Amino acid sequence: MSPGEKLDPLPDTFILQPPVFHPVVPYVTTIFGGLRAGKMVQLQGVVPLDARRFQVDFQCGCSLHPRPDIAIHFNPRFHTTKPHVICNTLQGGHWQAEARWPHLALQRGASFLILFLFGNEEMKVSVNGLHFLHYRYRLPLSRVDTLGIYGDILVTAVGFLNINPFLLKSPRLEVPCSRALPRGLWPGQVIIVRGLVLPEPKDFTLRLRDEAAHVPVTLRASFADRTLAWVSRWGGKKLIPAPFLFYPQRFFEVLLLCQEGGLKLALNGQGLGATSLGPQALERLRELHISGSIQLYCVHY
Structure with a gap:
């Protein structure tokens, strides 16, 4: 993609x-x-x-x-x-x-x-x-x-x-936030993260960890240089060549669509491409971890 x-x-x-x-x-x-x-x-x-x-x-x-x-x-x-x-x-x-x-x-x-x-x-x-x-x-x-x-x-x-x-209805979730993935992930599953960017943000990070507590893939937004990147154990840091869609004091929605061998990303409804994972990597993922300069309202998977 x-x-x-x-x-x-x-x-x-x-x-x-x-x-x-x-x-x-x-x-x-x-x-x-x-x-x-x-x-x-x-x-x-x-x-x-x-x-x-x-x-x-x-x-x-x-x-x-x-x-x-x-x-x-x-x-x-x-x-x-x-x-x-x-x-x-x-x-x-x-x-x-x-x-x-x-x-x-x-x-x-x-x-x-x-x-x-x-x-x-x-x-x-x-x-x-x-x-x-x-x-x-x-x-x-x-x-x-x-x-x-x-x-x-x-x-x-x-x-x-x-x-x-x-x-208007959901309480804020504590940040940093961790959610267990006891059955791992599988193709077709969707992860949705919604929240509000703080007034003077520094970064936003979404990590997926495997059974050995390794971090096969990270999605990281840097507000200092307005970049969005995938960070993986295999390919290092890969910038996402798309407009930076995080803004201070605005709500956001991050959507990850799981597929064979990787993840598709959408931010605020706009598709921003995909990243690859190793073979059978999805099913070995056991934890979703979210941190950064945000107020968190919803984590759905």
């Missing part, structure tokens, strides 16, 4: 559409395929020191006249005596009853990471890794096909993801 080649389609694709970096606000974009339960929108940015308010609207269309319905209106307000957040729905040109949260989890002059997670009946919002609010749908989620961002906000990145809600 050549570097950069896509893996075979998987049931849950992590990235639904390309991320957008440093968009100019006001910013309006199409949500590919619309919204549905299980989708997530990730918003990173900075609140200006003089911010009064901004809003993130999940809209039913993008027309100017008439104004489209807004299924979910997320509106932090900083200029009042008690900063707060308003959520609401606009239908037929009329706002419905406001839902208000008095404790604003955003601060002027501070950076943030907001995750909007869409469930079957409500949207959940987390700010900087902590659950903040939930808002029940008043219009069908299936009608939403547009994202609008307006007001006093500096946006550094917008991501559109399809991911299980482990980010």
Whole structure:
């Protein structure tokens, strides 16, 4: 498998559409395929020191006249005596009853990471890794096909993801983390590691150890020189010639697909090639070890 080649389609694709970096606000974009339960929108940015308010609207269309319905209106307000957040729905040109949260989890002059997670009946919002609010749908989620961002906000990145809600429900796992592989690995098995990169990361390492506690293969990310490499007992260090997809304070998903004689790698849904192992090496592997500058949320195999 050549570097950069896509893996075979998987049931849950992590990235639904390309991320957008440093968009100019006001910013309006199409949500590919619309919204549905299980989708997530990730918003990173900075609140200006003089911010009064901004809003993130999940809209039913993008027309100017008439104004489209807004299924979910997320509106932090900083200029009042008690900063707060308003959520609401606009239908037929009329706002419905406001839902208000008095404790604003955003601060002027501070950076943030907001995750909007869409469930079957409500949207959940987390700010900087902590659950903040939930808002029940008043219009069908299936009608939403547009994202609008307006007001006093500096946006550094917008991501559109399809991911299980482990980010809001699962506790963090201790790092370094070890998991036993009592039966070894076999072709067709998938290892999934999900987590959050720390603000000032140094490295991330995923090791697979055999019965003799040797390390036949290591996947290592170095944030200092922004390189990703396989390190093995046989071939030494082999750089992966692909864009470095780990970013500080962003979530990631590493996927290893076991195959005869080696492992295929995908990071955030992008195939990054494969590495070879010795004959029958998979079945002799007995431990998965993860360490580095991350918060770990999920290890699945």
